[in-house]
């Protein structure tokens with residue numbers, strides 16, 4: 001009797017946070033998983049814990065040649081991919097008083113351009129896969145302009161458009177596209193945040209939620225529900241009202257004290 005072959009995934013940003021937790025959920029099903037990030041140690045630990053299931057394809061995804069080589073490596077080892085989850089990303093905040101375009105450049109390069117490189121590498125492999133599924137990690141930040149989020153928000157808004165447009169163009173080929181929009185999830189990335197994170201979720205809970213939802217291939221996975229219920233109506237407000245809300249969130253710089 002022939003057995004269904006294990007599903008083949010490629011997950012970026014698997015060394016930390018949501019990606020690392022998602023890798024556990026995927027591997028627990030017996031699926032095969034190609035993992036990418038710059039730090040190799042965490043990926044190697046995964047491959048030791050799940051022998052025969054993990055393909056370690058590390059590298060800096062902002063380098064298009066590196067991503068091309070990762071694609072070639074996966075093609076050589078597996079020949080195809082069934083699900084690709086482009087989760088790798090970063091966040092840096094902007095100080096508008098000293099606007100630094102290099103922050104925008106770095107964040108857009110990591111969150112948007114690297115995803116485009118990965119899509120270029122992934123599509124030929126997905127076309128040879130079974131019930132192919134392409135998944136992008138956006139953010140709830142795209143629902144509302146927030147202070148200091150110029151770089152991060154722009155990168156994720158761009159990513160959202162990239163995936164939603166691609167969804168239309170890939171529909172005929174049967175490649176389904178899902179966009180994930182988390183609220184706050186407790187990871188090393190958000191541990192750096194110096195502001196309260198309402199309704200934040202532990203990373204394992206978030207990963208289990210994402211993985212369970214992915215099975216139904218929704219257009220969007222937005223969570224936590226309560227957070228979205230508050231955010232969604234705000235995203236529909238006229239721009240002037242959104243500006244008023246955003247201004248209330250701006251933190252004033254500490255008052256300058258005269259030296260004593």
Ligand SMILES: NC(=O)c1ccc[n+]([C@@H]2O[C@H](COP(=O)([O-])OP(=O)(O)OC[C@H]3O[C@@H](n4cnc5c(N)ncnc54)[C@H](OP(=O)(O)O)[C@@H]3O)[C@@H](O)[C@H]2O)c1
Pocket residue numbers: 012013014015016017018019036037038039040059060061062087088089090091110114137138139140181182183184185186187188189190
């Ligand atoms: N946490 C949240 O509240 C939240 C909310 C909305 C959206 N998100 C999104 O979720 C994704 C994961 O975030 P996280 O919170 O889990 O952050 P994290 O713990 O910092 O993980 C980020 C992952 O991306 C990888 N990465 C970053 N730059 C890379 C590069 N140039 N090349 C290859 N890999 C790179 C990192 O690995 P290396 O450092 O080893 O390269 C790491 O594995 C991001 O896209 C983030 O924007 C997070």
